[in-house]
Amino acid sequence: MTDIITSSDAAAKLIDGKAAAAAVDAAAADGARQIEAALGRPPCLAVVLVGDDPASQVYVRNKGRRTEAAGMRSVEHRLPADVSQADVVALVQALNADDGVDGILVQLPLPAGLDETEVVQTIRPDKDVDGLTAQSAGALVLGAPGMRPCTPSGSVFLAKQALGDLTGKSVVVIGRSILVGKPAALLFLAENCTVTLAHSRTQDLPAVCRQADIVIAAVGRPNLVKGDWIKPGACVIDVGINRVEGEAGKSRLVGDVDFDQAIETAGFITPVPGGVGPMTIAMLLANTVAAAARRAKVSVPDSVKDVLPG
Numbered sequence: 219m220t221d222i223i224t225s226s227d228a229a230a231k232l233i234d235g236k237a238a239a240a241a242v243d244a245a246a247a248d249g250a251r252q253i254e255a256a257l258g259r260p261p262c263l264a265v266v267l268v269g270d271d272p273a274s275q276v277y278v279r280n281k282g283r284r285t286e287a288a289g290m291r292s293v294e295h296r297l298p299a300d301v302s303q304a305d306v307v308a309l310v311q312a313l314n315a316d317d318g319v320d321g322i323l324v325q326l327p328l329p330a331g332l333d334e335t336e337v338v339q340t341i342r343p344d345k346d347v348d349g350l351t352a353q354s355a356g357a358l359v360l361g362a363p364g365m366r367p368c369t370p371s372g373s374v375f376l377a378k379q380a381l382g383d384l385t386g387k388s389v390v391v392i393g394r395s396i397l398v399g400k401p402a403a404l405l406f407l408a409e410n411c412t413v414t415l416a417h418s419r420t421q422d423l424p425a426v427c428r429q430a431d432i433v434i435a436a437v438g439r440p441n442l443v444k445g446d447w448i449k450p451g452a453c454v455i456d457v458g459i460n461r462v463e464g465e466a467g468k469s470r471l472v473g474d475v476d477f478d479q480a481i482e483t484a485g486f487i488t489p490v491p492g493g494v495g496p497m498t499i500a501m502l503l504a505n506t507v508a509a510a511a512r513r514a515k516v517s518v519p520d521s522v523k524d525v526l527p528g
């Protein structure tokens with residue numbers, strides 16, 4: 219297996235999200251084999267894609283490919299952008315009722331005019347592999363068992379790869395979204411970190427950032443976090459995936475952190491691409507194995523338990 223932590227020419231070591239995702243994919247594949255041995259069928263993930271957004275199509279294709287590479291079944295449901303709210307809800311209800319489906323992911327955002335909240339809340343909590351239902355969010359707040367959101371889980375995994383036990387670390391999460399920032403704050407709290415949840419109204423964000431042992435940047439603003447916001451030696455997890463104009467009219471992906479600056483100060487840093495992005499899909503696969511196990515009332519395979527946060 220390739221190293222997850224590698225050195226760079228600058229101060230910081232790189233956290234290789236692709237290598238980490240390969241390790242988590244392998245754990246999910248091992249778990250999937252155990253589920254198949256117990257149930258006579260592999261875990262199954264259903265993905266719902268509404269409309270024809272090209273970026274969403276790429277993500278969904280990637281998810282399907284990785285799901286099958288891990289020995290699981292992937293089913294894709296495509297609906298036209300002008301589908302009615304009732305038809306989307308009806309599809310989710312049919313997937314809820316289908317005993318052969320273990321996990322349901324509705325690709326977000328939904329086209330304008332559809333009620334995203336209602337669609338997501340229709341998902342049965344025991345199939346909510348995205349960890350976005352009220353039940354999953356409540357379980358996270360309570361510290362009760364439940365499905366944790368994939369991107370925050372991936373961020374915790376990468377921070378642990380860099381630092382080991384996170385107990386007592388000071389974490390600054392920038393961004394309070396439902397999908398990433400808010401659940402990330404709660405997951406790092408569950409790791410016994412001291413968590414600050416910063417956002418667009420935070421006063422003196424650079425100073426707040428500077429006291430962090432771990433910075434989680436999840437705002438969706440290219441290169442917002444500057445090198446001199448980073449405490450020397452800190453661990454920087456860049457959740458941002460921003461498509462910007464590159465050279466020769468080509469678009470390229472950049473994170474929320476000014477990587478070239480931050481790598482000079484940080485102790486560890488995730489690149490974009492090749493950082494948190496691949497981990498999101500890896501955690502989706504791990505959640506799908508866990509969902510299949512819990513639904514079948516067999517124990518979650520140790521390989522998968524080991525990669526998921528508490």
Ligand SMILES: Nc1nc(=O)c2c([nH]1)NC[C@@H]1CN(c3ccc(C(=O)N[C@@H](CCC(=O)O)C(=O)O)cc3)C=[N+]21
Binds near residue numbers: 327348368490494495
């Ligand atoms: N219900 C739902 N759950 C999601 O988890 C969800 C979603 N909707 N909608 C869209 C966002 C975005 N997302 C990404 C997953 C992987 C990469 C990823 O692997 N990115 C590669 C690069 C891919 C590229 O080149 O475009 C990387 O960062 O290295 C990126 C983004 C999941 N999302």
